[in-house]
Amino acid sequence: MxxxxxxxILETKQALGETTLIADPAQIVDLCRHLKVSENFVRLSSITxxxxxxxxxxxxxxxxLHSIEPIRRVRLKCRVSGINPEIDSVFxxxxxxxxxxxxxxxxxxxxxRNHPNLVxxxxxxxxxxxxxxxxxxxxxxxxxxxxE
Amino acid sequence: xxxxxxxxxxxIAATQETPAGPAAPRRMTLNMGPQHPSTHGVLRxxxxxxxxxxxxxxxxxxxxxxxxxxxxxxxxxxxxxxxTDRVDYLSNLANNLVYALxxxxxxxxxxxxxxxxxxxxxxxxxxxxxxxxxxxxxxxxIGAMSMFFYCFREREDVLRLKEMFSGQRMMTSxxxxxxxxxxPPRGWEKAMGKFIxxxxxxxxxxxxxxxxxxxxxxxTQGVGFISIEDMLDLGVTGPMLRAAGIPLDVxxxxxxxxxEKFDFEVPTRTENDVYARYRVRLEEMRQSARIIxxxxxxxxxxxxxxxxxxxxxxxxEKMKTQMEALIYHFKIVTEGFRVPAGEAYQAVESPRGEIxxxxxxxxxxxxxxxxxxxxxxANLMALPPLLEGTLIADSIASLGSMDFVLGDTDR
Numbered sequence: 001m002x003x004x005x006x007x008x009i010l011e012t013k014q015a016l017g018e019t020t021l022i023a024d025p026a027q028i029v030d031l032c033r034h035l036k037v038s039e040n041f042v043r044l045s046s047i048t049x050x051x052x053x054x055x056x057x058x059x060x061x062x063x064x065l066h067s068i069e070p071i072r073r074v075r076l077k078c079r080v081s082g083i084n085p086e087i088d089s090v091f092x093x094x095x096x097x098x099x100x101x102x103x104x105x106x107x108x109x110x111x112x113r114n115h116p117n118l119v120x121x122x123x124x125x126x127x128x129x130x131x132x133x134x135x136x137x138x139x140x141x142x143x144x145x146x147x148e
Numbered sequence: 149x150x151x152x153x154x155x156x157x158x159x160i161a162a163t164q165e166t167p168a169g170p171a172a173p174r175r176m177t178l179n180m181g182p183q184h185p186s187t188h189g190v191l192r193x194x195x196x197x198x199x200x201x202x203x204x205x206x207x208x209x210x211x212x213x214x215x216x217x218x219x220x221x222x223x224x225x226x227x228x229x230x231x232t233d234r235v236d237y238l239s240n241l242a243n244n245l246v247y248a249l250x251x252x253x254x255x256x257x258x259x260x261x262x263x264x265x266x267x268x269x270x271x272x273x274x275x276x277x278x279x280x281x282x283x284x285x286x287x288x289x290i291g292a293m294s295m296f297f298y299c300f301r302e303r304e305d306v307l308r309l310k311e312m313f314s315g316q317r318m319m320t321s322x323x324x325x326x327x328x329x330x331x332p333p334r335g336w337e338k339a340m341g342k343f344i345x346x347x348x349x350x351x352x353x354x355x356x357x358x359x360x361x362x363x364x365x366x367x368t369q370g371v372g373f374i375s376i377e378d379m380l381d382l383g384v385t386g387p388m389l390r391a392a393g394i395p396l397d398v399x400x401x402x403x404x405x406x407x408e409k410f411d412f413e414v415p416t417r418t419e420n421d422v423y424a425r426y427r428v429r430l431e432e433m434r435q436s437a438r439i440i441x442x443x444x445x446x447x448x449x450x451x452x453x454x455x456x457x458x459x460x461x462x463x464x465e466k467m468k469t470q471m472e473a474l475i476y477h478f479k480i481v482t483e484g485f486r487v488p489a490g491e492a493y494q495a496v497e498s499p500r501g502e503i504x505x506x507x508x509x510x511x512x513x514x515x516x517x518x519x520x521x522x523x524x525x526a527n528l529m530a531l532p533p534l535l536e537g538t539l540i541a542d543s544i545a546s547l548g549s550m551d552f553v554l555g556d557t558d559r
Binding site: 015020046048050051062071075098120123131132136138 | 213218222378380402502508519559
């Protein structure tokens with residue numbers, strides 16, 4: 001696999017046969033557009049996030065890209081601060097980002113700048129809190145399950 | 149950024165009727181679901197109509213959200229297998245498999261050939277199950293009622309076989325990290341052989357029933373078009389993409405579990421309509437039957453679980469006679485096995501498309517994060533371009549051809 005190069009790539013890691021690129025969150029849209037246009041990563045397989053509470057920067061936003069011709073996959077990671085977490089939306093690059101970013105907004109409370117319709121997708125719209133954060137109890141806050 | 153519940157309800161519930169003259173087109177907002185029979189689950193679609201033409205379709209999901217990903221973080225690695233069953237009720241084994249493969253990637257565990265062959269065979273059996281349910285219900289939606297009975301007749305056989313192997317008809321938990329749960333039962337070759345040898349003739353039967361039905365052809369041909377660019381951009385995978393002529397199948401492109409040793413074809417069509425998706429799935433059933441026959445005939449001898457006492461429960465007999473086996477058994481059952489810190493992403497071809505799990509481990513006995521990239525979630529994003537501009541009468545056929553499972557979407 002040829003080496004991927006872009007100024008936004010801070011670090012490249014190889015582990016378990018998978019390539020991980022640590023990217024600068026400020027340039028994520030540029031990098032994604034470059035990977036889509038020049039490196040042929042036409043598909044966005046998924047976007048998700050990982051909460052490393054209480055570490056700082058707290059969140060990692062993880063993008064899995066897939067190229068069909070030639071077949072290869074790459075993982076992009078951006079570290080996002082836990083204080084007012086925000087990152088640019090890649091909706092302008094792949095429309096598939098729409099629901100994945102809404103899901104991350106819903107589950108982790110990470111905002112996506114320039115997303116066309118950033119509202120909760122899985123939880124009810126009037127839900128309080130972000131369930132996949134590590135400081136959110138498994139049973140939720142309702143009905144007193146979290147007290148003991 | 150935060151939109152209140154009331155605002156949202158107001159925007160989607162407002163009926164936008166233009167007060168212009170009588171000749172002006174009037175828009176009507178129609179609420180379809182969440183309890184609509186043709187969605188086979190709990191999906192709500194807000195449709196804006198102009199006459200009978202759909203101008204805007206907005207899916208609303210989340211009604212079946214169960215928090216599986218959150219729950220995975222609270223239980224140990226072996227217990228998560230039972231949750232993966234419940235993600236998608238029609239392809240439980242594909243979900244078991246992708247979880248097992250991802251954990252094995254993190255553990256760097258070598259799986260014996262017999263377990264790999266069993267996995268391939270049962271996952272293909274599950275593909276038959278899923279496609280049979282799809283074909284039966286899709287034809288039922290369109291009006292060909294008898295197909296449902298034919299398909300469920302064969303599906304019953306598939307479920308019996310699954311029960312024979314795992315003791316469960318649906319929530320099998322048969323494929324686990326380290327191999328499969330049990331030795332294949334006595335007489336499985338006979339039961340499987342009997343089913344699989346007559347199965348291709350049943351597929352011919354479905355084909356005859358539907359293809360000689362002019363109503364079926366009129367209702368499916370040329371309906372439900374969506375451009376290839378839209379599909380790739382929206383992350384659509386599976387039979388929908390293959391019905392547009394792109395032979396993307398993880399089994400071929402990135403083989404897992406020894407798929408490279410099986411001889412099968414990836415069926416594609418170019419019409420890119422509801423009919424093409426039906427043909428692709430029908431052909432996939434034939435190919436799955438081929439794979440099952442090959443797996444049966446070439447079933448290797450040997451153990452069905454990896455020889456790693458830290459991960460795989462010891463043999464019952466050894467546990468009762470050997471001290472060491474007893475200790476391992478106790479350790480695995482009480483605290484679970486540990487997985488080295490790291491992250492892995494593994495994709496598998498489920499009946500609906502690419503299913504991939506992204507698992508992060510922090511080196512403890514519980515997963516740190518399990519993300520399930522489910523095919524239904526991504527495929528459902530293609531619903532607006534699929535429906536917009538078409539007639540409302542065709543929406544049921546288009547929806548059915550996507551073959552989504554709402555549990556898979558909402559997780």
